[in-house]
Amino acid sequence: MSLNDYVDSLPIVSTHEHHYASRPPGEGLHGLDYLFHHAYVGKQGADKKDRARFLESVCGRSYFVWYQKALDDLFGFGGEITAENWDAIGDQIDAALAAPDFHDDIWTNRCRYTRAIQDSYWDPGSDNGRPDLYAPAFRVNSFLYGSCMETADHNLNNAQALYGECGSLDEYLAMMERVIVEKKAAGCVALKSALAYDRSLDFKPRSKRTAEKVFGMPPSNVAPEELKAFGDFIFDHLCELAAKHDLPFQNHTGLGRLGGSNPMNMIPMIEKHRDTKFVLFHGGYPWVEQVAALSHNYPNVYVDLCWLPIISTSAAERALHSLIEAGRDSSRVTWGGDCWIITESYGASLAMRHVLKKVLSDKVAEGYLTEARARRFAERALSENAKELYKLG
Numbered sequence: 001m002s003l004n005d006y007v008d009s010l011p012i013v014s015t016h017e018h019h020y021a022s023r024p025p026g027e028g029l030h031g032l033d034y035l036f037h038h039a040y041v042g043k044q045g046a047d048k049k050d051r052a053r054f055l056e057s058v059c060g061r062s063y064f065v066w067y068q069k070a071l072d073d074l075f076g077f078g079g080e081i082t083a084e085n086w087d088a089i090g091d092q093i094d095a096a097l098a099a100p101d102f103h104d105d106i107w108t109n110r111c112r113y114t115r116a117i118q119d120s121y122w123d124p125g126s127d128n129g130r131p132d133l134y135a136p137a138f139r140v141n142s143f144l145y146g147s148c149m150e151t152a153d154h155n156l157n158n159a160q161a162l163y164g165e166c167g168s169l170d171e172y173l174a175m176m177e178r179v180i181v182e183k184k185a186a187g188c189v190a191l192k193s194a195l196a197y198d199r200s201l202d203f204k205p206r207s208k209r210t211a212e213k214v215f216g217m218p219p220s221n222v223a224p225e226e227l228k229a230f231g232d233f234i235f236d237h238l239c240e241l242a243a244k245h246d247l248p249f250q251n252h253t254g255l256g257r258l259g260g261s262n263p264m265n266m267i268p269m270i271e272k273h274r275d276t277k278f279v280l281f282h283g284g285y286p287w288v289e290q291v292a293a294l295s296h297n298y299p300n301v302y303v304d305l306c307w308l309p310i311i312s313t314s315a316a317e318r319a320l321h322s323l324i325e326a327g328r329d330s331s332r333v334t335w336g337g338d339c340w341i342i343t344e345s346y347g348a349s350l351a352m353r354h355v356l357k358k359v360l361s362d363k364v365a366e367g368y369l370t371e372a373r374a375r376r377f378a379e380r381a382l383s384e385n386a387k388e389l390y391k392l393g
Contacts, residue, residue: 003357003360003361003364003371003374003375004357004361006375006378007353007356007357007360007375007378007382008353008357009112010112010378010379010382010383011112011113011114011382011383012111012112012113012114012335012349012352012382012383013113013114013115013116013117013334013382013383013386013387013392014111014113014115014116014117014306014335014336014337014345014349014386015116015117015250015279015304015306015334015335015336015386015390016116016117016119016137016250016281016304016306016307016336016337016338017116017117017118017119017134017336017337017338017339017345018118018119018120018121018338018339018340019116019118019128019134019339019340019341019342019345020128020340020341021120021126021128021129021130023097024038024340024341030090030093030094031086031087031089031090031091031093031094032071032081032086032089032090032093033048033090034090034093034094034097035067035071035093035341035343035344036048038340038341038344039063039067039339039340039341039344040063040310040339040344041058041061041063041064041067044058044061044063051083051086052082052083055081055082055083062309062310062311062312062313062351063310063311065313066309066310066313066347066348066350066351067310067343067344067347068080068081068347069347069350070110070343070344070346070347070350071089071093071343071347073110073346073350074096074106074110074343074346075089075092075093075096077089102342103342104133106342106343106345106346107133107342110346110349111337111342111345111346111349112349113133113345113349114383115133115134115135115386115392116133116134116135116336116337117134117135117136117137117189117190117336117386117390118134118135118136118137119136119137119139119192119194120136120139121139121141121155121157121194122155124138124139124140124142124157124162124183125137125138125139125183125186125188127187131187135187135188135189135390135392136183136186136187136188136189137188137189137190137191137192137250138180138183138184138188138190138191138192138247139155139157139192139193139194140191140192140193140238141153141154141155141157141193141194141195141198142155142157142158142159142162143159143176143234143238144195144198144199144230144231144234144235145157145158145159145198145231146158146159146160146161146172147211147214147215147216147217147222147227147230148160148215148216148217148218148219149161149165150218150219151219151227153195153198154194154197154198155194159172159175159176160172160175163175163179168215169208169211169212169215172215173237176234176237176238176241177241180241180245180247181245184245184247188247189247189248189390189391189392190247190248190249190250190279190390191238191241191242191247191248191249191250192249192250192251193235193238193249193250193251193252194252194256195231195235195251195252196251196252196253196254196255196256196257196260196261197252197256197257198257199228199231199257199260200257200259200260200261200265201251201253201260201261201262201263201265201266202260202265203231203232203235203236203265203266203268203269204232204268205232205236205268205272206229206230206232206233206236207233208233210226210229210230210233211229211230211233211234213226214226214227214229214230215230235269236269236272239269239272239273239276240273240276242273242276242277243273243275243276243277248277248279248302248389248390249276249277249278249279250279250281250304251263251266251278251279251280251281252281252282253266253280253281253282253284253287253291254281254282254283254284254285254286254287255282255285255311262284262287262290263280263284263287263290263291263294264287264290264294266278266280266294267294270294270298270300270301271298273300274299274300275300276300277300277302277389278298278300278301278302279302279303279304279334279389280294280301280302280303280304281304281306281307282304282305282306282307282308282311282338283303283304283305283308283315283316283319284303285307285308285311285312285315285319286315288308288315288318288319288322289318289322291303291319292319292322292323292326292327293326295323295326295327295328295332296326296327296328298328299328301328301332302332302333302334302389303319303323303327303332303333303334304333304334304335304336305319305320305333305334305335305352305355305381306334306335306336306337306338307336307338307348309335309348309351309352309354309355310347310348310351313351313354313355316351316352316355317355317358317359320333320355320356320359321359321362321363324359324363324369324377330376330377330380330381330385331380331385331388332385333377333380333381333385334381334385334386334389335352335381335382337349352382356378356381356382360374360377360378361374
């Protein structure tokens with residue numbers, strides 16, 4: 001079996017998905033309109049009413065290219081979505097989505113997933129009622145926005161509204177730990193921060209007194225820098241709890257609020273919490289070299305390439321070259337689909353396999369890696385590292 005065929009044959013543990021438990025609402029949409037509504041290419045503002053213009057505008061985007069490849073593999077329309085075949089493809093999609101076993105068939109036979117870590121930000125810590133498929137991550141953004149009942153994170157979650165009102169900061173900190181312990185007992189295998197969508201990642205150590213000054217105060221009476229200081233204190237505490245309860249701490253880096261999302265902003269927390277396993281998501285894009293450098297310097301840093309191959313396939317290739325050459329070791333690289341619907345996850349998996357095949361084939365051809373070591377790297381990146389890091393059976 002060739003190296004490429006071997007990579008294609010490997011099972012995957014996806015470290016990051018947002019799959020819906022049931023078919024999500026589509027505002028009366030059908031077929032391709034429905035799928036693109038819930039896909040990255042449809043969330044970027046391109047108008048799909050003029051289909052020909054839409055296809056022309058997105059035809060080179062990684063988001064679209066890999067989704068088109070996946071859909072062509074599933075529905076066989078000749079490799080290219082056009083304005084003319086749009087509705088015919090859509091009819092096939094509607095029929096497929098109506099089949100009760102469609103999701104599980106794509107999961108098993110196309111993605112070749114054996115497990116996925118699920119981030120249900122609308123119901124933090126949920127496994128979608130499918131513990132056989134999903135191991136949940138527990139999204140913690142709301143804790144930084146729970147200083148009073150009038151604040152919320154970008155998903156409109158408030159920790160006190162979700163987990164119980166608290167009369168003091170000490171009660172609040174105790175509630176945080178109680179909830180994390182309960183979530184772990186219920187099956188959560190990681191904490192997850194998507195705070196790059198809420199604020200800058202430049203977390204700094206803050207005193208407890210600084211946070212107490214803010215607690216219980218309506219946001220109209222608190223300066224923005226004081227609210228940020230409260231969040232810094234809470235994030236610092238979450239890092240402690242992640243280590244105490246042996247939960248890897250997944251962190252969205254790159255994109256989001258772009259100006260503050262550089263993964264290098266994480267250094268103060270990475271250095272302070274040496275026992276916390278910081279998983280830096282998305283290869284830090286566009287700062288992929290910085291993430292490789294963080295992996296090189298810090299033994300508590302792990303790099304997840306989730307989302308990256310469908311953001312920019314060539315950037316994912318550059319990131320993987322750097323991680324192989326400069327990353328701490330081959331056990332620190334993982335990947336996840338980071339999608340809402342299984343059909344797009346399939347496209348994301350095709351993109352990741354393509355990146356692995358391209359980079360590893362280059363390394364073997366150059367004599368940098370033996371083929372045996374290239375195969376072993378692929379095994380680790382697609383499933384074994386995730387199993388070890390998240391203690392998945």
